[in-house]
Amino acid sequence: MLTSKKLDYVQPSLKGTVRIPGDKSVSHRSIMFGAIAEGTTTVEGFLQSDDCLSTIDCFQKLGVDISIEGEKVTIKSDGIANWKEPDEILYTGNSGTTTRLMLGILAGSSVSSVLIGDESIQKRPMRRVTDPLKDMNAKLIGRENGQFTPIAVEGTQLQAIRYTMPVASAQVKSAILLAALNADGETIVEELETSRDHTEKMLQHFGATIAVDGKMIRLQGGQKLTGTHVVVPGDISSAAFFLVAGAIVPNSKLTLTNVGLNVTRTGIMDVLQAMGASFTVNDSENSSHEEMGTIEIETSNLVGTDIGGELIPRLIDEIPIIALLATQATGKTVIKNAEELKVKETNRIDAVVNELKKLGANITATDDGMIIEGPTLLHGGDLLTYGDHRIGMMAAVASLITTEPVTIDNAGCIAVSYPTFFEDISSVIK
Ligand code: S3P
16 A cells, blocks of 8 residues: 655754664574474564565465564474475565575475565566576476566475576575575585675574685585574664664764674675764674674764775665765765666666655766765655665655655555664654
8 A cells, every 4th residue: 555654854853772673684584494494493583574574474374383472483393394385375575585585495395386476576587596496406487487476386306506696696695505405415606796694694503504715605405404593683774774864964863773783784884984974883793693783873074985896785775875875975976886776676776866866966877876976955855665665764864854845655665674664763853
């Protein structure tokens, strides 16, 4: 349902503390790994968002016993070999992570199933996953030779592969590694650039042996996972909206707690540093091998910067909000090597450029990113979200500094990753 929302915050300042809700990538994986494993898995800090609930729904249809009590989830499974063949289509909603990782998992399972997602998922490319899976002997059929859902999967015995990734994508890497768990032989995956490594970390946490040597990952097939306890850190991709708000809204000082600080995800901190933002970080490792900590950030004088290369996979989801940040920095910010933005929930290069232009930003789209000149005083306007949660949250943060109100066409889409976003914003407005 489209729920438009008028954001008429009048020259606020932001003060206080926000506890950042659970990481979406880690929450998905905690359910997937718990369902593959034998025994009971308990999850703490789970993100109860629409995307993560789609993952739970898929595994419940596969006969896995999953119960949710707020941020606590319990998964009881007899292991992947004992799943029930689903008598319904598995619906992955808006979630690329659910769709792509499930394809890898289901390919080596003993069940036949069909996956489908929402309108956005039905347009997102799946051959990046189905092609290497077919090289592993997977039996998959989908529109345009496996490019688009619906995709039917007949679980079968897989063979290990050696695969050099053509794109920097943790979803592709993870789909192959999860398939490799149930394949004959040793799979070797070579990355172009290091992408988020939650899958590698969680495999170890569930008792698997995996060797990571720079950009090369080796995993022996036939390993069993054992149920365990998972602590999900807060999502730095959600914290990003408050980091930027804290830096650009006048007279602000925010403390963000429970923030996941896995180094494969902290590109935005590097950008804030390069732009001259004023912040401090305190971090430590949690019991599930993930770094987490507290960040304090305050209103800052910012300068433009260049963003590209190996930094891109470390901040790919943060680019919409970084673009807004750049509109408030003095000078030019160039974002390049980010063509992957075109195949996210929407084409995020076009969406960011179109919507920030409506507010008066000096921003130009390029083939692989965008160029922003700042600082610009932004005015209000009617913005589109394109059904994309991160465009919706970018617009909401922009509205904190605009001279007139901003209206967004669909506030509901934000529940995909951050259902309590507006409550958390309201709690720090002074
Ligand atoms: C994710 C990987 C990234 C990211 C997405 C979550 C994951 O996608 O954009 O939001 O959980 O593995 P790609 O693998 O397509 O880069």
